[in-house]
Amino acid sequence: MHQFVRNLLTEWRSLHLPFAGETVIVAVSGGADSVSLLLAMHDLQKRKKMEHRIVAAHFNHRLRGAESDGDEEFVRDLTTRLGGELAIGHGAVSTDGNLEQNARVARYGFLRQTAANLHAFAVATGHTTNDQAETVLLNLVRGSGPEGLSGMKAIRILSDPSEKSEERVYGDEDLAGHISGPAKTLLVRPLLSWAKRIHTEGYCHDSAIEYRYDTMNEDTAFRRVRIRKILLPLLEDMNPKIIETLANTASLMQGLIEKNAPRDPSRTSDELSLSDLRSLSPSDLFDTIRPWLHHRRGTTRQLQLKHIKAVERLVLSPKSGRTAELPGGKVIKSAGKLVYKENKVEN
Amino acid sequence: MHQFVRNLLTEWRSLHLPFAGETVIVAVSGGADSVSLLLAMHDLQKRKKMEHRIVAAHFNHRLRGAESDGDEEFVRDLTTRLGGELAIGHGAVSTDGNLEQNARVARYGFLRQTAANLHAFAVATGHTTNDQAETVLLNLVRGSGPEGLSGMKAIRILSDPSEKSEERVYGDEDLAGHISGPAKTLLVRPLLSWAKRIHTEGYCHDSAIEYRYDTMNEDTAFRRVRIRKILLPLLEDMNPKIIETLANTASLMQGLIEKNAPRDPSRTSDELSLSDLRSLSPSDLFDTIRPWLHHRRGTTRQLQLKHIKAVERLVLSPKSGRTAELPGGKVIKSAGKLVYKENKVEN
Numbered sequence: 118m119h120q121f122v123r124n125l126l127t128e129w130r131s132l133h134l135p136f137a138g139e140t141v142i143v144a145v146s147g148g149a150d151s152v153s154l155l156l157a158m159h160d161l162q163k164r165k166k167m168e169h170r171i172v173a174a175h176f177n178h179r180l181r182g183a184e185s186d187g188d189e190e191f192v193r194d195l196t197t198r199l200g201g202e203l204a205i206g207h208g209a210v211s212t213d214g215n216l217e218q219n220a221r222v223a224r225y226g227f228l229r230q231t232a233a234n235l236h237a238f239a240v241a242t243g244h245t246t247n248d249q250a251e252t253v254l255l256n257l258v259r260g261s262g263p264e265g266l267s268g269m270k271a272i273r274i275l276s277d278p279s280e281k282s283e284e285r286v287y288g289d290e291d292l293a294g295h296i297s298g299p300a301k302t303l304l305v306r307p308l309l310s311w312a313k314r315i316h317t318e319g320y321c322h323d324s325a326i327e328y329r330y331d332t333m334n335e336d337t338a339f340r341r342v343r344i345r346k347i348l349l350p351l352l353e354d355m356n357p358k359i360i361e362t363l364a365n366t367a368s369l370m371q372g373l374i375e376k377n378a379p380r381d382p383s384r385t386s387d388e389l390s391l392s393d394l395r396s397l398s399p400s401d402l403f404d405t406i407r408p409w410l411h412h413r414r415g416t417t418r419q420l421q422l423k424h425i426k427a428v429e430r431l432v433l434s435p436k437s438g439r440t441a442e443l444p445g446g447k448v449i450k451s452a453g454k455l456v457y458k459e460n461k462v463e464n
Numbered sequence: 465m466h467q468f469v470r471n472l473l474t475e476w477r478s479l480h481l482p483f484a485g486e487t488v489i490v491a492v493s494g495g496a497d498s499v500s501l502l503l504a505m506h507d508l509q510k511r512k513k514m515e516h517r518i519v520a521a522h523f524n525h526r527l528r529g530a531e532s533d534g535d536e537e538f539v540r541d542l543t544t545r546l547g548g549e550l551a552i553g554h555g556a557v558s559t560d561g562n563l564e565q566n567a568r569v570a571r572y573g574f575l576r577q578t579a580a581n582l583h584a585f586a587v588a589t590g591h592t593t594n595d596q597a598e599t600v601l602l603n604l605v606r607g608s609g610p611e612g613l614s615g616m617k618a619i620r621i622l623s624d625p626s627e628k629s630e631e632r633v634y635g636d637e638d639l640a641g642h643i644s645g646p647a648k649t650l651l652v653r654p655l656l657s658w659a660k661r662i663h664t665e666g667y668c669h670d671s672a673i674e675y676r677y678d679t680m681n682e683d684t685a686f687r688r689v690r691i692r693k694i695l696l697p698l699l700e701d702m703n704p705k706i707i708e709t710l711a712n713t714a715s716l717m718q719g720l721i722e723k724n725a726p727r728d729p730s731r732t733s734d735e736l737s738l739s740d741l742r743s744l745s746p747s748d749l750f751d752t753i754r755p756w757l758h759h760r761r762g763t764t765r766q767l768q769l770k771h772i773k774a775v776e777r778l779v780l781s782p783k784s785g786r787t788a789e790l791p792g793g794k795v796i797k798s799a800g801k802l803v804y805k806e807n808k809v810e811n
Contacts, residue, residue, distance in 0.1 A: 258703050258706065266713070340702060343702065355605050362605070366607060370610055376724055
């Protein structure tokens with residue numbers, strides 16, 4: 118198995134994502150990052166390490182004429198070769214205001230719609246540590262505060278536009294937040310924490326698979342391109358490991374912010390109030406239950422999405438019974454509260 | 465009163481610094497930042513808004529030959545014109561390793577020694593929001609994590625080298641931390657939160673006072689100079705308010721880190737254990753008592769350094785009696801604990 122695939126497998130495990138029985142959409146632009154992700158997912162399927170329905174999704178925003186159509190054709194050929202499914206979207210992108218941002222809004226709208234149509238469990242994107250570093254710098258320049266410096270998350274819910282104010286954060290996060298969709302579809306970025314662009318390019322090369330270059334990636338009219346092409350090389354002169362350094366900073370910031378989240382009290386409390394939980398948005402409900410279980414159990418090991426969903430059903434549905442079974446324990450609904458009970462170990 | 469002086473007065477008040485009866489050392493290189501600070505402090509003295517013993521301190525590291533001597537002469541002339549006191553230091557700076565850092569170590573060593581000789585209450589430096597922005601960027605590049613992104617503090621203790629690991633933070637912080645000195649001398653940066661370089665230059669200009677240019681500030685061999693001369697102008701193209709933005713980020717980070725400090729539990733507890741307090745370094749003792757009093761009283765208003773010192777004496781000296789009086793209440797030493805009691809309001 119290629120080291121790249123091995124790393125993806127490790128990350129998939131550490132994100133507690135399921136290995137079978139779901140539909141996973143892989144967003145593929147045709148660039149090295151998304152192509153390498155699609156290749157590696159297919160490789161895992163072939164090896165039976167993963168047994169999902171994998172659907173590539175490509176959005177042709179037609180901003181670059183023949184080049185855009187070439188990207189689409191490339192992704193069509195690639196998925197045919199891989200014997201996989203493909204969803205193609207064509208869309209008008211508004212040229213009012215920030216073109217880059219409009220393109221992203223349209224693309225995520227298509228991904229959301231595709232996820233809804235296919236009842237997908239997750240949309241996976243090929244964001245790398247390079248993207249994370251660029252996001253940190255963009256947010257620093259923009260002044261989006263500690264939250265912005267924490268960059269993108271490796272896993273989050275594709276949530277409602279109403280759920281959070283995204284004013285402060287720039288990058289893909291805000292757009293993911295602006296699309297409404299099936300509340301429980303996840304956005305996962307399984308390359309974010311470990312793969313650099315050279316790794317995605319290297320894995321494509323080792324697999325003898327071509328990838329496309331996006332000429333918009335060369336246009337320094339875009340802030341992100343200026344960061345990538347001008348700012349980062351300058352910083353690299355001062356610190357050759359600047360990409361890893363910035364990605365690591367983002368991860369430290371996520372830890373710090375998590376410790377400080379307003380839901381902190383509930384996270385460490387023995388019980389959760391059902392009426393409090395019911396007042397939360399789907400995304401906040403997930404973000405409350407997951408760390409609470411983590412804290413009560415002392416670990417998220419063996420905890421899968423289905424377990425969190427079972428706890429969510431306890432909260433939301435009167436017909437859901439009184440307990441949700443988890444590895445090593447259970448959550449009990451009683452007297453308007455959720456309580457976690459560890460399983461007794463029989464001697 | 466010039467707006468610059470008014471701003472300094474406001475900041476001095478909001479840092480809860482005393483207005484009379486102490487010796488304050490002002491570190492003066494001869495550049496616009498430190499000259500403006502010295503001028504403004506003298507102006508406040510003349511107007512009786514401040515009644516301290518003000519001593520300018522200049523360190524001639526003799527790295528730039530006649531230019532260094534010119535700086536010294538300039539500072540001599542300036543303090544003579546102002547009718548103020550001056551301490552001059554000459555020192556050998558090691559040329560092994562990082563020259564900029566060695567110069568700073570030598571300079572801070574001199575400031576520490578001067579503070580000790582004069583039993584100074586504080587050393588004040590002319591660091592501006594520009595310096596803060598540069599420090600944030602330096603620490604970002606260096607990867608010093610959330611702590612580094614919080615930049616310099618407007619007030620801290622000049623502490624023992626043994627007190628903290630300074631490995632992670634670059635900038636003046638680490639050097640201030642590496643000098644041993646009278647434990648309770650403060651390092652204060654009363655321009656840090658509001659003054660930009662254009663303000664210090666403008667105030668010097670309005671006061672018809674010249675200042676010196678340091679040619680080392682032009683040498684891009686120094687990382688800080690590269691940040692100032694190359695990186696910041698680039699970022700300014702993307703965000704014209706980049707200095708304020710970065711300084712504001714540092715301040716948000718300080719707030720976040722303060723909320724997360726390991727001494728958090730004690731901060732909000734009703735009582736502090738004397739034996740715990742006695743195990744702390746002078747700097748940590750100060751950093752524990754100040755926020756605890758803040759929390760117990762609900763405010764730091766009217767709280768002066770002498771009040772914190774009185775509480776420290778309660779902790780450290782068996783002869784200090786049982787109570788320390790504060791505005792609006794008192795701290796009582798009893799049964800191995802410190803307790804805060806609010807004064808009863810008589811009806």
